[in-house]
Amino acid sequence: xxxxxxxxxxxxxxxxxxxxxxxxxxxxxxxxxxxxxxxxxxxxxxxxxxxxxxxxxxxxxxxxxxxxxxxxxxxxxxxxxxxxxxxxxxxxxxxxxxxxxxxxxxxxxxxxxxxxxx
Amino acid sequence: xxxxxxxxxxxxxxxxxxxxxxxxxxxxxxxxxxxxxxxxxxxxxxxxxxxxxxxxxxxxxxxxxxxxxxxxxxxxxxxxxxxxxxxxxxxxxxxxxxxxxxxxxxxxx
Numbered sequence: 001x002x003x004x005x006x007x008x009x010x011x012x013x014x015x016x017x018x019x020x021x022x023x024x025x026x027x028x029x030x031x032x033x034x035x036x037x038x039x040x041x042x043x044x045x046x047x048x049x050x051x052x053x054x055x056x057x058x059x060x061x062x063x064x065x066x067x068x069x070x071x072x073x074x075x076x077x078x079x080x081x082x083x084x085x086x087x088x089x090x091x092x093x094x095x096x097x098x099x100x101x102x103x104x105x106x107x108x109x110x111x112x113x114x115x116x117x118x
Numbered sequence: 119x120x121x122x123x124x125x126x127x128x129x130x131x132x133x134x135x136x137x138x139x140x141x142x143x144x145x146x147x148x149x150x151x152x153x154x155x156x157x158x159x160x161x162x163x164x165x166x167x168x169x170x171x172x173x174x175x176x177x178x179x180x181x182x183x184x185x186x187x188x189x190x191x192x193x194x195x196x197x198x199x200x201x202x203x204x205x206x207x208x209x210x211x212x213x214x215x216x217x218x219x220x221x222x223x224x225x226x227x
Contacts (some may be wrong), residue, residue, distance in 0.1 A: 045163070045206060059121055095163075096165075097162075102212075104168040105163075105208075
């Protein structure tokens with residue numbers, strides 16, 4: 001079936017970087033954009049950016065520009081989201097989701113908890 | 119950037135009742151770009167409605183969406199026990215802005 005499977009939980013210190021993976025299966029990997037969102041405790045979902053798995057092109061939310069990098073490896077149908085210079089307020093569940101460049105997200109990964117703590 | 123405000127924050131109803139959830143945008147939203155999601159504890163969001171009124175694949179017909187401009191509604195005609203969850207609206211605005219509401223928690227009365 002169509003699914004996105006993310007890597008496991010991470011604990012990082014302030015100032016470090018984290019890299020989360022999202023492996024796609026059950027559909028043509030290059031046919032859909034992959035978006036990344038995050039959800040901090042008690043907060044609304046926040047969109048971070050997208051990657052076009054076909055071209056590798058990316059768009060990042062202004063808030064994260066300079067700190068986030070999204071890449072893909074088409075040989076293993078996997079996209080990655082790396083967030084650098086972590087702060088305590090980056091503690092959140094990070095989700096990847098499939099969707100067009102404009103619109104909604106129809107398939108979601110299970111989420112990856114990233115905890116930033118000294 | 120358009121802000122989405124959902125009301126009520128919490129809705130307490132019984133199984134079998136009708137639920138009406140509201141989502142208001144600070145700027146007009148193209149009807150093609152308003153979606154609704156359901157999220158249960160410890161799970162990822164699940165797409166229910168896209169294009170303001172089109173049910174996603176596999177979504178029961180007791181879920182319906184309506185609205186245009188700045189006011190949108192998600193209606194659950196007869197609540198089933200599995201419908202008690204948090205619901206979010208989401209909009210896409212050009213260029214490349216995607217925002218979510220703060221959510222409505224639907225709880226069992």
